[in-house]
Amino acid sequence: MNRLDHWIITPFNVSLYDWTAQKAAQTKCATHDAWMTHRVPLFWETAAKSIASQTCQDFRWLLLFDHRTPMGVMDNIRSHIDSRTEIMFFAGTMHQWENKPEAAANFARIRQHIKERVRLGTTHVISTMLDNDDALHVEHVSLVQQAAIEFAGDRQLLILPISTHYRTSDGRAMDVELVRHNVFYSLVERIGIEPDIIYRYPHWSVPNYYPCRTINEKRPMGIQIVHKHNCMNVFVDKWPNAKYHPTNLSQFGIDIERLRAVA
Numbered sequence: 001m002n003r004l005d006h007w008i009i010t011p012f013n014v015s016l017y018d019w020t021a022q023k024a025a026q027t028k029c030a031t032h033d034a035w036m037t038h039r040v041p042l043f044w045e046t047a048a049k050s051i052a053s054q055t056c057q058d059f060r061w062l063l064l065f066d067h068r069t070p071m072g073v074m075d076n077i078r079s080h081i082d083s084r085t086e087i088m089f090f091a092g093t094m095h096q097w098e099n100k101p102e103a104a105a106n107f108a109r110i111r112q113h114i115k116e117r118v119r120l121g122t123t124h125v126i127s128t129m130l131d132n133d134d135a136l137h138v139e140h141v142s143l144v145q146q147a148a149i150e151f152a153g154d155r156q157l158l159i160l161p162i163s164t165h166y167r168t169s170d171g172r173a174m175d176v177e178l179v180r181h182n183v184f185y186s187l188v189e190r191i192g193i194e195p196d197i198i199y200r201y202p203h204w205s206v207p208n209y210y211p212c213r214t215i216n217e218k219r220p221m222g223i224q225i226v227h228k229h230n231c232m233n234v235f236v237d238k239w240p241n242a243k244y245h246p247t248n249l250s251q252f253g254i255d256i257e258r259l260r261a262v263a
Contacts, residue, residue, distance in 0.1 A: 001149055001150065002123045002124045002148060002149050002150065002151060003119075003121050003122050003123045003124070004058075004122065004123070004124055004125075004126055004145055004148055004149065005060075005118050005119050005122040005124075005125050005126070006058065006059035006060070006125075006126040006127075006128070006141065006144070006145060007059065007060050007061075007062055007114055007125065007126065007127045007128070007197075008051065008059055008060070008061045008062070008127075008128045008130050008136075008141075009062045009064070009110070009127055009128065009129065009130070009197070009198060009199060010047060010061065010062070010063050010064065010130045010131065010132055011064040011094065011131075011132075011199070012043070012063050012064055012065050012069075012132045013035075013036065013039070013065055013066050013069060013132075014064050014065065014066055014090050014093060014094055014095075014106075015066060015090075015092055015093040015094075015095075016032055016035065016036075016066050016069075017032055017066050017068045018092065018093070033070075035229065036069075036070070036073055038229050038262075039132060039133065039229070040073060040076065040077075041262040042132075042133050042225070042227065042259075042262050042263055043132045043133065044080065044262075045254060045255065045258050045259045045262050045263075046132075046133050046134060046135045046223075046225055046252075046254060046259065047130055047131070047132050047133065047134060047135055048080070049135065049252075049253040049254050049255070050130075050135035050136045050137075050138070050140075050252050050253040050254065051130075051136070051253075052253060053138045053252075053253025054136070054138055054139075054140065054141045054142070054253075055138055055139050055141075055142050056139075056141045056142040056145060057084075057141075058141075058145070059084070059126075059128075059141055060084050060085070060086060060117075061081075061084060061085045061086070062085075062086050062087075062088065062110070062113070062114070063077070063081075063085060063086070063087050063088070064088050064090060064094065064110070065087060065088070065089050065090070066089070066090060066091075067089040067090060067091050069089075074087075086113075086117075088109065088110065088113060090102075090106045090109075091106075092106065093106065094106035094107045094109075094110060094199070095107075095199070095202070096200065097201065097202050107197075107199070107200065110197060110199075111194075111195055111196075111197050114127070114195065114197060115195060118191065122191055123190065123191055124148060124151065124188050124189060124190055124191065125188075125189050125191065125195060125197075126144060126145070126148055126158075126186055126187065126188050126189075127186065127187050127189075127195075127197045127198040127199075128140075128141075128144065128184070128185070128186040128187075128198065129183055129184055129185050129186075129198050129199065129203065130184070131183060131224075133225050133227065134183065134184075134222060134223060134224050134225060135222065135223045135225070135252040135253060135254055136184065136221065136222055136252065136253075137219065137220065137221040137222060137223075137251055137252055138251060138252065138253055139221070140160065140184070140221045140222065143160065143215060143217060143221065144158055144160070144186045144215075147213065147215050148186075148188045151188050153190070153211065154189070154190045154193050155187065155188065155189050155190070155193070155196070155210050155211065156187075156188045156210065156211050156212070156213055157185055157186070157187055157188075157206060157207060157210040157211065157212045157213070158185070158186040158187075158188060158213055158215060159179055159182055159185060159207070159212055159213065159214045159215065160182075160184060160215050160217055160221035160222065161177045161178060161179050161182065161214055161215075161217075162175055162176070162177050162178075162217065162218065162219065162220045162221065163175070163176060163178065163182070163183075163184060163220050163221065163222040163223060163224060164176075164220040164222070164223040164224070164247055164252075165223075165224050165226055166223055166224070166225055166226065166247060166249070167226040168225060168226065168227045168228070168259065168260060168263035169227075169228070171256075171260075173245055173247035174245070175220050175245070179207065179212075179214060180204065180207055181203065181204050182203065182206075183203050183222070183224065184221065184222035185198055185203065185206050186198065187206075187210065196209075219251075220251075222252075223247075223249070223252045223254070225259070225263065227263040228263070
């Protein structure tokens, strides 16, 4: 039986202050400060709530920030996190697919940070994606670790295929099944090999690079929040096989009224 060290990784605002005017316009935020003013409260009501609500709390949470993030924001972040949450700062991007000179070195820092902190006796490291405005089902960590506990190989990508897209403007939700373009992947890696760590590749291509295992779970194990400043998640009304429904956000640790107040 494996001994696991599980890391959830959230790139909060890495390279935010390098955004082009076009990228900023997509978010409908006039300034970087406006983006942060909206995103920090949303983060507390989505990603942070789901982390606090996990039925299995045996993991660490790594938050990645642009080094120019205002001190007041960081004071707010630090005042709300516990000892299992760690913070790193970066100049420029850590996404290697953006082909920027600093990306490889920044990503190498993340890998080294985790390697140096792996618990004694660990056989496998798990790294899980979580965006700052999304949330995990309260049993997400538990299911991922159950799937990884007997894995005997070097690397495996774990896929919980069903997620909910929730639109804050009207409370409409739909479940979608995504093996590719999933944003809640977990990568299991054996100690002794050079770790890749999740986020080495963009989420739309991650399954191309690893042996994959799709976990047989029919419930949505993650939720993407479609809100007024989200420039990437377009709520598609005619998504193939989508099932529209009212949804109970408490399964993701989210209070629906508090979410609507900040979204």
